Amino acid sequence: MPIWKRNLIVCWFGMFVSGVGMSMLAPVLPLYIKQLGVHDTGSIAQYSGIAFGITYIISAIFSPIWGHAADKFGRKPMLLRASLGMAIVIGCMGFATNVHVLIGLRLLQGVITGYATACTTLIATQTDKEHSGYALGTLSTASIGGSLLGPSIGGFIEEGFGLQNVFFITSGLLLIAFLTTALFVKESFTREDKKVLPLKAVWQLIPEKSLTITMFVTFFILTVALYSVEPIITVYITHLSHDSSHIALIAGLTFSASGLANIIAAPKLGKLSDRIGVHKVMLVALAAAGIIFIPQAFVSNPWQLMGLRFILGLTAAGLTPSVNVLIKKITPAPLTGRVFGFAMSAGYLGVFGGSILGGQVAAWFGVQYVFLITSALLLLNAVWVYFNVYKKLNRQEKLTM
Template sequence: MTQEDTHQSGYNIHWRRNLAVCFAGSFSTLIAMTLLLPFLPLYVEQLGVKGHAAIVQWSGIAYGAAFFAAGLVAPLWGRLGDLYGRKLMLIRASFGMAVCVSLMGMVQDVWQLAALRLLIGLAGGYSSGSTILVAMQTPKNRSGWALGVLSAGIMAGNLVGPLIGGALPPLIGIRATFLSAGGVIFLAFLATTFLIKEEHRKPAKVEGKRASAFSLIPDKRPVIAMLVTGILLMVANMSIEPIITVYVAQIIDDQSRITLISGFVMSATALGTILSAPRLGKLADRIGHWNVIIGALSVSALLLIPQAFVTQGWQLIALRFLMGLALGGLLPCITSVIRHNIPDGVGGNVLGLSVSAQYIGQVAGSVAGGFIGGHFGMQAVFLGTSVLMALGAVYNWVVQSRRARHMVAAAGES
């Protein structure tokens, strides 16, 4: 197949190399971004904050600032990626993150730390940018597998980062850890600059003006369904994560093992996702992305029910691992369905909206989980989330069924 053929069919002949670079870049940048979790409160205290409540508050502000800012600007970076190239957005993100993370090792005040975390959110977004680039320049019949591989790299970075963050500061110090992390991200910047090959196409114009992203989508129902599903996925994760430590304290007898068991519970979900994402993505390419989404939501809804009634820590670990296996196919399939239902020129814009929707789910899930857990008990969080996932499965089934009937009717008329 010639390069012109691939251009017309909507994928890049260098997609495998681009996937490898994006996998390595997302893995390394997320390690650098999450390794501060274990020592963030200690660093906040070193910067002069006194009192347990103030340290916890500033740690939350500093950590959450990046995600808040990233959610706001994700559609903007997606739109600019459509206009000027997605590789350029990855170069911008990796360079900006390298500078900001390195500067975090030089701050003298907690305000400076929070401000740099905010700037990281505004300038960053390497993993979400990688997802958009891979989605838009991979053959459509391989998109599920490719996005599954990338999703596994993203989850692995989130899993390995805190482990390195727990081991490295005692050896080289907190400030040197930030400088080292900045150096790792700079390597990702170099790899992105010199190894990624992009065939950039600008968005279509309508009557001499650039059309809005949604106006160019023939059937908006699948895209809207995927935005809702992305929110549900993050609600399912984040409604549970903040209360796991408290829940573990209620079900185990040895209180000295609370943090250990909680760590295993959180890691089990991530490990399950890492193992299943490429496989479920490949399966979705064969049997259909909608089928995997509906199945994953249904299985997750069922697995959440016994989690509300566990009596031992190992039971929760096993169920969360199975939950991770089920959830692993959702993000690749959500992105693939969007990719299959939008024109090439507006992919970044719409997928940027998908990223923002997922950030909304993260915020809503953590707030709702804490509120429900505090007022109605921990079991209510699991059962309520189960109901949401079941409703999401039904909603996706209805949308897909109606869409299939519409396509059959349209084919019959033609």
């Protein structure tokens, strides 16, 4: 088996588990916070929002830092640091004595994360050009799939094994990721002891500044779109369903449907981008995702919503690998880790921003408007990508023919 493929398999498992570990608390946080001694409904909601969101905000700050460390010290050491650190911190959450300890551990989890950044940089730099679209497409399914399936996985573990075991099982899986990374990931890396460049100097070395900004914004809007439904999904399912039983389970499955579709479609769309061009796949996927959000506002039962969320995942699967492949192509090799770190920060901010957007829009205008406003964001982004990416890369293709 080629080294790049073995690295891809190990990184996929680690990124999937890392994504689950970041998001699996969503359905169990209120229950766990209540178990820790908070009984007022308003306080539970407040602490749940803080505990869930703080990990992503801190991750957005530290992701570029770990990306720079990956460029300086190698990607494998960053994989080992993040997987072992998260295994320890998430395991400790199961022993939290009060809600403040839990929030502190969630904050620490955000500090030590960086597994996804190191994985993406490793695969981007160690995979040959002919397979980069397929490799990065496959890898993207792990992060997005883990994040979107995490709430359902957390809910199933809680129902079958108890609240505390959600943390212990996730910790055990991350420990397995640490061991497999240590044993099987191979990296060709030569450390260069160069002066640390300030952010302004790094930005000056990036040749395609406009394209780079477009990729960051596109990744941000994609994650906003995928997570805008999270705060309102249970309310919407309750409104659509005539049976009040199993609402939480149906909501979890509906939210996770797009993650499952992403896992299925992303490798195939990654291969397609290798053949026809990453900019073409990106534009079509953005437009299709924007259109598919519209009928979600007008469904009459939960199963229609679940089907549309699955189709959304098929279209969104063409976006993350396209962003990663294009970033790899336009970024100088010594800066790859830092640039991917900033891209990952955009994604973490998108998760947080999507959750805030969904809740606020639903509160002010109604649940249906969450889907319509998210659709508008994606379609506006598609127009920007058409003029700033598609037309530009098409011209470059014609000049090289």
